[in-house]
Amino acid sequence: MTTTSVSKGCFVFKPSAKKKKKTLSLEDHFTNGCEGADNSEIRFKLCQDLWHKIRADTEVLQDELNRKILDSLLDFTRKCSSTRQHSDWASQMRASEIPTAALVLGVNVPDHDMTFQSLSELLQQSVTPHVASVQAKECGALKHLMKRVLERLMDTVVTVDDEEEEETEQTSTQLHKSVHCSLSTLCDWYNAKTMKSKTGTPGKKRSSPVRDDPQQPPVVIIFKDLEAFNPKVLQDFILICSRYVERLPLMFIFGIATSPSTIQHMLPHSVSSLLCIELFQSLSCTQHLATVIDKLILTPQFPFKLNGKVMQVLMSIFLYHDFSVRNFIKGVQLALLEHFHSQPLSVLCCKKKEALLNVMQLSHHDLESIRHLLSFRRYVEKQEPQEQLNLFRDDTHLKEVCQKLIKDLRKYHKNYYPVLRCLHTLTSSLPRYPLGKQVRELHLICLEKNVWENEDYQTAMKLLKMLAKDELIASLQRCVEILQPVKSKKMKKALVELEELLAKFKQLDTVAAETLPCVEDCITSPVKNLQKKTDLFQLQKTLLEMNESRRAKKLSPFEVLRNEALEFIDGLVKSHLSPPESQTLNEVCYYSSSATVRRHLNATPRTSIQAALSSPYYYLQNESLKTEDGTVSNAAPDICIAYKLHLECGRLINLYDWLEAYATVVSAAEGNNPDSDNVRKVEEVKHARFIQAVSELEFLGFIKSTKQKTDHVARLTWGGC
């Protein structure tokens, strides 16, 4: 560094403030190591916008889903607080019971937080300012539970003079602090509180018109995870509360993950008789997910899409592992981020106008990568030779073509989802659900390959051809409802055709009366033949004949019409439900790296450790470690060599043999002749290295010491060479 000083000496250079404070922003993290850095800023912005939109949408959606149960809970609290004030006989008899809501939320515990969050917010807005929620892990003992409840209740309103005691309350042995840690303190506080609000101006309080009784708002305590609470603590707490229930309008909400009968398992009769429990059941998480997928994935609204494999990974994590909708959305977020991060062409993954603009601004480099896209090459192959040359040489021409292709892709999506839903409404009521019960299953089938080549699709169509008239009409009617709001041209045309078909079905009623008797005739006559005595072979033969004749028989007008309708549906499916991989430029919108998603969301620690031990090159990337499959270079780290050697042993490993083998391998690596004399004796250094490797393996859980045999260790994993 240079200074302006002429004198010699020591100079202190303080680091400049700018350098010191520089923390990487989100965007910097995004641009770092990003593919195709030149348009990374735009991609970052697009990604952010899209994510914010998705998040806002899902939050709104979840609020809506929870609304019903939250509303009924709110009603319950209001009703309870109002009956307390009534002095009629029934409520007097019930006065000693603490009203309790048992809220069954399902096993996806991570999702509950949001529900409770909005529940307590709603309660505070419309029923009572006194809401405290507690979690099991912070209430190991009764005094902790008590302390949390008091803290949270009084904190909401009084703060100043309580702060000191809350800090010191940590050590509950201190007398003065634990004085305040009883419900009588809470009672006094509550009385003071309500007295104040009685005398104070009522307009000043956060009184909303819904609040029926501002004088005696209930005190609500929410137990977020009832199962995890220590039953003894809970019982004692309820016993204490019941002593104060006359003075303090208490109310409980139990969050239950499994089933309501846990209450009976946890609380004996003497305690549960103090409660007045009412049950509230929330939406099941599979229904919840179905709605989220419906609104988030199966819509042309968001340009970002997941391909079949990624969807499969996310779905299997949900169904097989956690049942958590929140994690599913997190997975979508990860895929979104990865897509924009790793795919330079994702600049085109946005709204139509922006996308068209962005096409024009693509650099030569980007265009080259478009030319390398698999789907684009397939497209080029179908073109005339002259056009092919143009596409490869002329950048501006390519841009124009790209615009057209982007538009096509959008149209494809616009048509895809309505048709998907139509097909689903038709097939979802079929016996045994050949194409899945849920629309997401059908979606997965469609993403994979041409759905009409699927065997299940054929069976579904066969079943549809046997559908009764009213059922068919009802499902076609629903299809009409699905198609109605769609704006695309093709769908409008389809809608018109479908309505015509429906009209024909309805006309049929009048005509049907005349044709019916003739049909009956044809069926009944062979049945009459059956009445005669026949042997089994004869019977089979006649039945086959009957079948033949029925097939050959002239179709009734309804059947003709039904076939027509189904052919129409089939046509729709064939023209619109082709898999996205067949679409040109699908790479722009579809994220396809399922392995990345799987690696991030469903980590496999055991496999990673084994991979590291058996092929150290995978992680260390050192050329000297590169080996053939299944072997370990003798230059590998000690633990890898020890691991490899232990795989060759049985359940019990002789430590001395193991050491010998290890020493042989290592000295071979050092270039010593294994037969020479000095190798016979194991060096101290090698011995130490071996011991270290063995203890590392023990730490990782591959071996453990055993008392069955001296100088042996037991292997804890099975398999191997």
Add this chain to the structure above:
Amino acid sequence: MAALLQHAGYEEERLLRVAQQMPCREVQAGMLLSLMGQPQQYSYPSIFIYGHRASGKSHVMHVLLKELELPHATVSCVECVSVALLFEQVLLSFFGCDAASLLPRSPSLSDFVRIYRQQCSQSPAKQTRYIVMEKAELLRDTDANLLPALLRLQELVEDNVTIILLSEIVWDKFRPNTGCFEPLLLHFPDYSKGELQQILSQDRHPSYTAEFYSSYINILLGVFYSVCRDLRELRHLAALNFSKFCEPLAEGKVKETDTHKLWRNIEPHLKKAMQTVYLREVSSLQWEQMQQMEEKESGALRGLSAHTHVELPYYSKFLLIAAYLASYNPARTDKRFFLKVDRFNFTPKNLLNHLLGPKPFPLDRLLAIFYSVVDNRVAPTASIFSQISSLVTLQLLTQVSHDDQLDAPKYKCAVSMDFICAISRTVNFDIVKYLYDFL
């Protein structure tokens, strides 16, 4: 009746009021009064009162002390998380907050005695002071010296003070093995049917006559007395079913005196309530709704125990099944079930393992069974392991070893046979085939 409650030193009318407030407990109250003596007289140092739940122990004490305006402190031992709270409540109600604040942090018994003496020298007792301790059985879990000291507190503080312990347990279970001062024992017997009738008839509905309510209680007791004698539960049942009882009256079909018709009307409902006595399956509010709509479909509103179905992720179900198998099968039979080579032949032992309850098993046995029962290959991912711990928090499994033991943790399966059968049905797994007891 009130004649029993005559005692020198207390005003007649007060005693009369007391007697009115506690029907059927005159004998015990009279006994107590004579033990307590006149207000200014020294009383016996400690009295131990025991009797079943809802036999009026707390109520009698409360009424006596309150109506006769005797200085007293009532402490519930559940609430006293630490002894400090107990001491403080006593000091607070005898000498006010100033005395209570004199107690040091984490006070010992001698601190309490010291402050008590100090305070009572300033304001000596003109009347006997009473300390009532509810749920006294919890005192046994506190410091060993607390109970003996409390029993002879009178001597320790040299003041006219009496300790009254209330408990549901007999004194024999209290006696510390070092011996202690023996309190006077007083038993509150259970109420007889007639007494229950008398007590329950007291909380009558204001808009109906006393006779009418009393006849209702009579019917109620006729049905429930054989299964339930708990006053509190009976009172709950009475409140629950009364509106139904009055229904024909409100419709004008029956007169109040027509007991037979009323009985015919209420009987099926009481029979139904009988099935769920003690369970508190539904809230009182819901019960009423249920009765209103019952003829149509009462299946819509089911009790708590009817909801036992739990939805679990696919692998969690298999983990639970594996845990159940590990808990109820002897480890040596694993080879027979999961190696698919029938080398051993066991003779079944008639539900022996199911009668003994679940046994603990190590984590690796659970996983080994899991991998052999689950139908497709499962990667040993982190979420498999996290599912095990979430099953523990849901209390479907219990961890037997200590939390700190990271090496080979042990678990037990905590679900019932019915539950696991329901779970395995949903994944098409025939669990009975794999259970050693059912071979």
